[in-house]
Amino acid sequence: MGIGMKLHHFAEPKPPRPDFKIVIPSRLSPRGGTFKLVFYLPDSYHSSPDGYRYPVVVNFHGGGFTLGTGTDDARWASTVINNVDAVLVSVEYRLAPEYPFSVGVEDGTDAVIYLASHAEELKLDAQRMALSGFSAGGNFAFTVPLMLHDLQNDAGKRSLATSNDNYTTSSRNSSTLSLPPRPNSSYASSSYLNLPRPSPVHSYSSTGSILKLTDLEPTALEMHQSIPPLTLRCIVSFYPPTDFRQTRDSKRATNPAPEKNLPPMLTKLFDESYMHPRDMIDLTDPYLSPAAGSDALLKSAYPQDIVLYTCEYDMLNAEGIAFGERLSSENVGKTVHGGLIKEVPHAFDKKPNPLKFPKSADRCYAEACAELRRVFGGRSSVEERRQLDKCETVDRFEDGVPEIRVSE
Numbered sequence: 001m002g003i004g005m006k007l008h009h010f011a012e013p014k015p016p017r018p019d020f021k022i023v024i025p026s027r028l029s030p031r032g033g034t035f036k037l038v039f040y041l042p043d044s045y046h047s048s049p050d051g052y053r054y055p056v057v058v059n060f061h062g063g064g065f066t067l068g069t070g071t072d073d074a075r076w077a078s079t080v081i082n083n084v085d086a087v088l089v090s091v092e093y094r095l096a097p098e099y100p101f102s103v104g105v106e107d108g109t110d111a112v113i114y115l116a117s118h119a120e121e122l123k124l125d126a127q128r129m130a131l132s133g134f135s136a137g138g139n140f141a142f143t144v145p146l147m148l149h150d151l152q153n154d155a156g157k158r159s160l161a162t163s164n165d166n167y168t169t170s171s172r173n174s175s176t177l178s179l180p181p182r183p184n185s186s187y188a189s190s191s192y193l194n195l196p197r198p199s200p201v202h203s204y205s206s207t208g209s210i211l212k213l214t215d216l217e218p219t220a221l222e223m224h225q226s227i228p229p230l231t232l233r234c235i236v237s238f239y240p241p242t243d244f245r246q247t248r249d250s251k252r253a254t255n256p257a258p259e260k261n262l263p264p265m266l267t268k269l270f271d272e273s274y275m276h277p278r279d280m281i282d283l284t285d286p287y288l289s290p291a292a293g294s295d296a297l298l299k300s301a302y303p304q305d306i307v308l309y310t311c312e313y314d315m316l317n318a319e320g321i322a323f324g325e326r327l328s329s330e331n332v333g334k335t336v337h338g339g340l341i342k343e344v345p346h347a348f349d350k351k352p353n354p355l356k357f358p359k360s361a362d363r364c365y366a367e368a369c370a371e372l373r374r375v376f377g378g379r380s381s382v383e384e385r386r387q388l389d390k391c392e393t394v395d396r397f398e399d400g401v402p403e404i405r406v407s408e
Helices: 002-010 074-083 103-117 136-154 220-224 248-252 264-274 295-301 317-327 359-376 382-388
Strands: 020-025 034-040 054-060 087-092 124-134 232-238 305-313 335-345 392-394 403-405
Touching (some): 034 074, 034 103, 054 103, 054 359, 074 087, 074 124, 074 359, 103 136, 136 232, 136 295, 295 317, 317 335
Parallel strands (some): 232 305, 305 335
């Protein structure tokens, strides 16, 4: 995958390098530790007037929950920073099998809380946040808001010690924010979330070309264990898995081009690495299968605007379409943009082609950025309008299968 991504990044126009990285502490995972946030900045960032705050897109890369890095979606980052004039922060969440479910969801939620807490220092607008993700990262774009919603509604009502008598707290500070147990869930990491008081964690650079940041000043998050005010304006999800209650065999059968499915050996590796130990994983947990969440949960946890793309030659297409139609139904009431991308396989926008970036991917990126600009309060750029004029789109989840036809 690493070789493929290097070839993918060779295609013109070449994507940008990150502007800097920082390392943040894990507060929600009982395992503790740290992980990286990778920042891509618009050109105006360093010359913007004092007090100006940029909207921020928090992104989650793909890789079956076991592979990938925060720089894999550099082309998407380039489109966002150039066409939306927003900061994109890619989360290098910790990977399975060393960090199985639900560490990645916890890291993603930690990232959103941390960025909102340090918004002033990082020149971010915590009231204009969006989530994006690809494949496994597209799953996180739908599961992180559920965890965040539960924290915002339950934080402070119950301590970890009183909510779970069987959970050992000897190595953790007992002054925590936590969630009460969720029904039908036996995995401690996904059931009991906590926000311990952190010890100082120093930011550092992974390469000499990445800006080294000094430690950020403590905020209410560190001092008072309070989640800062923040608003998610949009979710952008590309070809995500949304329902692990369905077997892989049943999903494969929905693909009209079965030869384009990911190899069974690879998907088995992904599943057994992330959902481990398997006999302790509840496949109906919404933090794993967002499609298993109730209509009431999806309605209250998700922002009004959702951009969802699925691929015709992908075993995840049918469940993605079903989820999109449900989100736009009367019971949930979300506005769902995007649709089915015809005649492309899973991860169509990550082809290891050093000579050409797919026009279908350009199209989807431009369309998603147009929606982001709208929800953030900006107007579509001239380049976005030119890209949108190249193709015809049927954008209706509620009236049937949406399609995107791209003229190559």
